[in-house]
Amino acid sequence: AQSVTQLDSHVSVSEGTPVLLRCNYSSSYSPSLFWYVQHPNKGLQLLLKYTSAATLVKGINGFEAEFKKSETSFHLTKPSAHMSDAAEYFCVVSDRASGTYKYIFGTGTRLKVLA
Amino acid sequence: DTGVSQDPRHKITKRGQNVTFRCDPISEHNRLYWYRQTLGQGPEFLTYFQNEAQLEKSRLLSNRFSAERPKGSFSTLEIQRTEQGDSAMYLCASSLVSPGGGVTSYNEQFFGPGTRLTVL
Numbered sequence: 526a527q528s529v530t531q532l533d534s535h536v537s538v539s540e541g542t543p544v545l546l547r548c549n550y551s552s553s554y555s556p557s558l559f560w561y562v563q564h565p566n567k568g569l570q571l572l573l574k575y576t577s578a579a580t581l582v583k584g585i586n587g588f589e590a591e592f593k594k595s596e597t598s599f600h601l602t603k604p605s606a607h608m609s610d611a612a613e614y615f616c617v618v619s620d621r622a623s624g625t626y627k628y629i630f631g632t633g634t635r636l637k638v639l640a
Numbered sequence: 641d642t643g644v645s646q647d648p649r650h651k652i653t654k655r656g657q658n659v660t661f662r663c664d665p666i667s668e669h670n671r672l673y674w675y676r677q678t679l680g681q682g683p684e685f686l687t688y689f690q691n692e693a694q695l696e697k698s699r700l701l702s703n704r705f706s707a708e709r710p711k712g713s714f715s716t717l718e719i720q721r722t723e724q725g726d727s728a729m730y731l732c733a734s735s736l737v738s739p740g741g742g743v744t745s746y747n748e749q750f751f752g753p754g755t756r757l758t759v760l
Contacts, residue, residue, distance in 0.1 A: 557747065568642065569683075569731070569751040615682050619747050625696055626737060626747035627673060630682030 527552045529599075529616045531631035539639045544603040546634045548616030551597065557619035558599045559628075560590055564612045572614075575599060586610070611638045642666075644752035646732050652758045653722055660718045661755045665734030672715050673749060674707060675731040676700065683731055689715060690737070722759045729754045 532547040550556055558575040573584025580592045590601045599616060616631040643666040653659050665672050670691050675683035686705070687697045691712035701707075704722075709715040719726055733749035 559748070561751075568753040571748065574748060621747075623696075625688060626671070626735065627685045627688060627696070628675070628683070628733075628749060630684070633680075633682050 527554075527556070527618050527620050527622060527629055529558075529618045529629060529631040531614075531616050531634050533634050534632065535635045535637065537637040537639060538606045540608055541605050544601070544606045544610065544636065546601040546614050546616075546636065548599045548601065548631060549597050550599055550616075550618050552618055552622070554621045557621055557626075558590075558592065559617040559619070560584065560588070560599075560601050561615045561617060562612050563615065563633075569615070572601070606636075606638045608638050608640065611636055642750040642752065644732060644734055644750050646730075646752035646755050648755055649753060650756045650758075652760065654760050655724060656721055658718065658720045659722060659757065660716055661730055661732075661757075663715045663717070663732030663734075663752055665714070665732070666736075666750055667713070669734035669736050669750070670712070671735045671737050671747075672709055673733045673735070674715070674717055675733065677729040677731060677754070678727075683729075686717075719757075722757075724759045727757055727759045729756050 528551045530549045560572040561569045572588050573582045575592045582590050588603050614634045617628045620627045645664045647662045673688040674686040677683040689709040692709050704720045707717045731754045732752045735747050735749045
């Protein structure tokens with residue numbers, strides 16, 4: 526069975542400092558992995574996706590994630606946090622094994638950015 | 641705006657009433673997914689359609705829930721005899737998967753804004 530584990534339910538950083546949101550995955554297939562962001566009262570927005578073309582994936586708004594097969598991790602990073610980054614972040618694996626491609630979401634990490 | 645719309649955006653109902661939500665996916669997308677998100681949790685899969693065929697239902701989908709996608713375009717999700725535990729955000733997403741079973745854009749799903757249901 527495929528799954529993702531987000532290791533921190535809450536992360537607080539100061540504006541201008543780096544962001545690290547951690548995600549570990551479990552998958553019997555070469556995984557399809559995504560990071561989504563959800564701002565309050567807004568829909569889910571795709572930040573980036575791992576497509577196996579490159580292990581370092583660049584997304585929108587300066588976010589990046591590195592796929593590490595040996596560590597089964599797909600951590601999300603940003604060099605410098607901005608106040609507008611405060612939101613809920615979800616790590617997602619797509620269920621390719623069953624052919625449904627349904628999304629399996631982590632429990633989310635709430636990012637707080639301090640002025 | 642992802643191109644996926646949902647209606648209504650908010651629904652308040654009394655326990656025991658029936659409610660119906662609608663999702664309009666991106667027009668060329670052949671797959672449509674429904675998810676439910678409760679407060680403080682990640683979304684959970686409910687069901688999905690390939691064109692008009694409903695191919696999988698989660699065990700979360702009790703027999704009070706029914707979903708349709710009559711012409712392979714829009715979809716409806718109906719909840720009968722609502723309970724307070726049904727209060728949640730209901731999310732719809734669409735994607736394009738090739739008929740041969742391959743993957744287009746790694747099945748990136750495009751989400752609608754959601755329908756927030758409150759059962760009093």
